[in-house]
Amino acid sequence: MTTSAEVCIPNINTAERRKRLTFGIFAFIAALVLLWLFVSNDLHPTWRLLLFMPFAGAASGFFQWKDQTCVGFAAQNARKIGETLEKIEDAGELAQVKQQAQRVQLKAAITGVVLTALTLLI
Template sequence: MEYQPGVCNIGPAQRRRRLLLGVVSLLAAAALVAAILAVGWPRWTLVLTTFPLYGAAMGYFQHRERFCVGFAGMGVFDAGDGTERVDDPEALAADRRRAVRLNVKSLAVGGLLAVAIYGVAVVAP
């Protein structure tokens, strides 16, 4: 695998780590929903699932798109041969634009899922 600015900045090992982040975050969201319902907190607190659902979406999207938002912010990439710096300013700018898009997409998915969970909880007895 090869580094491609704004397209791909992580290899298979890093992709697996991002997928694990997504799975753990999804489990955390499920645990949070269960805890809120079990304890009897107000239904609006289900909106707090936005945060772990954002993490789940971020992990999934980073895995699928072979792109790490954090690496883009730090100006590095790891295509499988270890972490290396991105020295080209244009490549760095492309990576950071991609990182912003992935962040916005992940936040939108996390927020929409949280609203859906809240909606189901309000309608369900």
């Protein structure tokens, strides 16, 4: 028996997933560059708390790619499986996609916090 937590209903196509992965990679690189600037310029470690946003953004892009779920489209009750954005009409499918989007946001926030905390150890 599978539970709804084990089921993944994609709301984005392969091209949209690639966009999110690309964003995640660039956001992660930006976070590392900022970290290097903060450390190399000997800024107070509290400045590293600003890294939460790019780390969380990078994680969001990664998890949207991995979980095949666009948080923005889920908020619009929509999916882009083909070439066009379409409204999700089925209530069960919509509930599942929204739950997946919430999990993506939670995982991204936790990852952002953990990565930011790790930078404080440098």
